[in-house]
Amino acid sequence: MTFLTAGENVYRQVQTLLLDQGRRSRFWSELPLLYEVSQRAPDIAAYTKRAYTLLLFKQVLLAGRFAVQSATPNNAIREIERQLTELLDIRVASDARARLARAIKAAVDVSCKPIAASVRRAVLGTAMIWQCYLCGTSLFSEDRDSPHRVSLDHLWPSSLGGDSVEENLLPACLHCQQAKANHVQWESLGVHNLMLSPYPSVDELASVTRREKIGLFYFIAMTRAEKERLSLRDALLRHGPALNVRVRDESTPAGFFDLALEA
Ligand SMILES: [Zn+2]
Numbered sequence: 192m193t194f195l196t197a198g199e200n201v202y203r204q205v206q207t208l209l210l211d212q213g214r215r216s217r218f219w220s221e222l223p224l225l226y227e228v229s230q231r232a233p234d235i236a237a238y239t240k241r242a243y244t245l246l247l248f249k250q251v252l253l254a255g256r257f258a259v260q261s262a263t264p265n266n267a268i269r270e271i272e273r274q275l276t277e278l279l280d281i282r283v284a285s286d287a288r289a290r291l292a293r294a295i296k297a298a299v300d301v302s303c304k305p306i307a308a309s310v311r312r313a314v315l316g317t318a319m320i321w322q323c324y325l326c327g328t329s330l331f332s333e334d335r336d337s338p339h340r341v342s343l344d345h346l347w348p349s350s351l352g353g354d355s356v357e358e359n360l361l362p363a364c365l366h367c368q369q370a371k372a373n374h375v376q377w378e379s380l381g382v383h384n385l386m387l388s389p390y391p392s393v394d395e396l397a398s399v400t401r402r403e404k405i406g407l408f409y410f411i412a413m414t415r416a417e418k419e420r421l422s423l424r425d426a427l428l429r430h431g432p433a434l435n436v437r438v439r440d441e442s443t444p445a446g447f448f449d450l451a452l453e454a
Contacts, residue, residue, distance in 0.1 A: 217386045234448040252351060254278055255295035268292050298352025306343055306355045314343055314360045323364035325371075325405055327432030327454065330362055340365055346423050348373040358424055370401040387445040391438060404434045407450055
């Protein structure tokens, strides 16, 4: 057996377990073909770009968190800039780097802030029954374990710099919140692994998980937010709750980008 460093060992296991095996493998083996012939090519290119952006985003945020913890408050921005240059090798103009460092500091500062009672009241208003913004379940209970419990979901996750403000919060059910967890967007929800046969059976359609449907929901909403210059919240609300999945063209194998959602 060839010698592997501990790091290479992890890297190879990640690739084998998460990319090369099972139904996950199909997307990656078909990718070159899809780029060439499929109408999905623009979506797949957008997917790849966003996934890479997300990877870099998480790196800079992590570096920012580390810098804020290790520096004095007055030096935090300078320390973040140093991390960006020296550790992440991000070489950009100094004013752009300073702007990025300030943005990272702001994201680190708001991360995991609790939701103020006044903000909660502003989001929920005076209604007695709310709807989960993802699946449409009626929410009315205060009971901790009830599937009808009202809780607020950070649209951009709190742990990744999502502000605890009205514009970033909507009522969601427990199931959807657990499925979405702290994934930023559709890229991180493993949706690219999804692949259905032509004319999929009811059972096969039912095998699409809530997490994958939420990924699709966010994919549609984020694309709309970018195109129509809407906030993510407005784009999600205009879409409306919808987690029933259908295949757009039944005659071909369907991947993530070939699916549509309906209420
Ligand atoms: Zn829900």
